[in-house]
Amino acid sequence: MSFITDRKRVDGLGAAHNGVGHWMSQRLTSIALIPLSLMFLFPFMRSLGADHAAMLQTYAHPYHALVAVMFFIVVCKHLQQGLQVVIEDYVHGQRTLLASLILNKLIWGGVAVTAIFAIAKIAFSA
Amino acid sequence: MAIENQGAGSNQGNRPLSPHLQIYRPQITSVLSILNRITGIGMLLATVLIAWWFLAAATGVGYYELVDGFLTSWFGLLILVGSLWAFWFHFFSGLRHLRWDAVKGMGMKSVRRSGWITLILSVLATVLCIVWVM
Numbered sequence: 001m002s003f004i005t006d007r008k009r010v011d012g013l014g015a016a017h018n019g020v021g022h023w024m025s026q027r028l029t030s031i032a033l034i035p036l037s038l039m040f041l042f043p044f045m046r047s048l049g050a051d052h053a054a055m056l057q058t059y060a061h062p063y064h065a066l067v068a069v070m071f072f073i074v075v076c077k078h079l080q081q082g083l084q085v086v087i088e089d090y091v092h093g094q095r096t097l098l099a100s101l102i103l104n105k106l107i108w109g110g111v112a113v114t115a116i117f118a119i120a121k122i123a124f125s126a
Numbered sequence: 127m128a129i130e131n132q133g134a135g136s137n138q139g140n141r142p143l144s145p146h147l148q149i150y151r152p153q154i155t156s157v158l159s160i161l162n163r164i165t166g167i168g169m170l171l172a173t174v175l176i177a178w179w180f181l182a183a184a185t186g187v188g189y190y191e192l193v194d195g196f197l198t199s200w201f202g203l204l205i206l207v208g209s210l211w212a213f214w215f216h217f218f219s220g221l222r223h224l225r226w227d228a229v230k231g232m233g234m235k236s237v238r239r240s241g242w243i244t245l246i247l248s249v250l251a252t253v254l255c256i257v258w259v260m
Contacts, residue, residue, distance in 0.1 A: 049198045052187045118180035
């Protein structure tokens with residue numbers, strides 16, 4: 001005999017165990033990306049194809065370095081969130097699903113850390 | 127009886143299935159919904175490539191020139207220009223979704239109109255970017 005209510009017992013025990021938090025967080029990253037993606041995109045398009053010295057000069061500047069770092073943090077989170085929804089839709093079987101979701105987080109964490117390290121090295125060594 | 131926690135599809139039995147995608151005539155609403163997901167997934171590659179470009183630049187001149195050369199080759203540019211359109215589509219489509227989240231523009235007429243605007247703006251912005259960078 002338990003004293004917890006029925007409501008409390010089923011709380012968080014739906015098929016996905018959660019949802020609102022993920023939804024809210026996805027809106028948050030998408031709103032953050034409205035300015036961030038544009039602030040990153042235009043200098044990047046200008047720098048692509050530039051020689052090495054010019055590229056380093058651009059991203060050694062604190063503004064461009066910070067924008068690029070913030071962009072990669074938020075975009076990798078947003079990609080992970082978007083891919084998670086796709087995985088939840090199309091990957092079946094509890095083990096495969098869980099493994100895919102964990103792998104998804106590790107990969108985008110890895111991409112973000114790689115990019116941040118590279119940008120920091122450029123910014124600090126110039 | 128022990129009920130194992132199996133994936134979807136294992137307990138389908140003889141339940142009727144709802145009609146799937148290929149049954150329906152493509153509409154601006156459904157096509158754009160699918161495109162929003164496809165463009166999002168499509169940009170995974172470009173994001174990794176750009177991170178690689180930064181890593182190469184941080185490593186040295188030789189490696190940078192290799193990666194930058196690949197990204198500005200016809201094959202690299204094919205991926206990047208495709209991703210540029212994917213970006214603008216996903217950008218405007220995202221704004222459209224955020225507007226819906228605020229419960230605005232949800233009538234059928236408005237939904238169709240914002241759909242066409244999204245599509246047109248994505249192509250226009252892509253072309254403008256290419257002209258600007260050249």
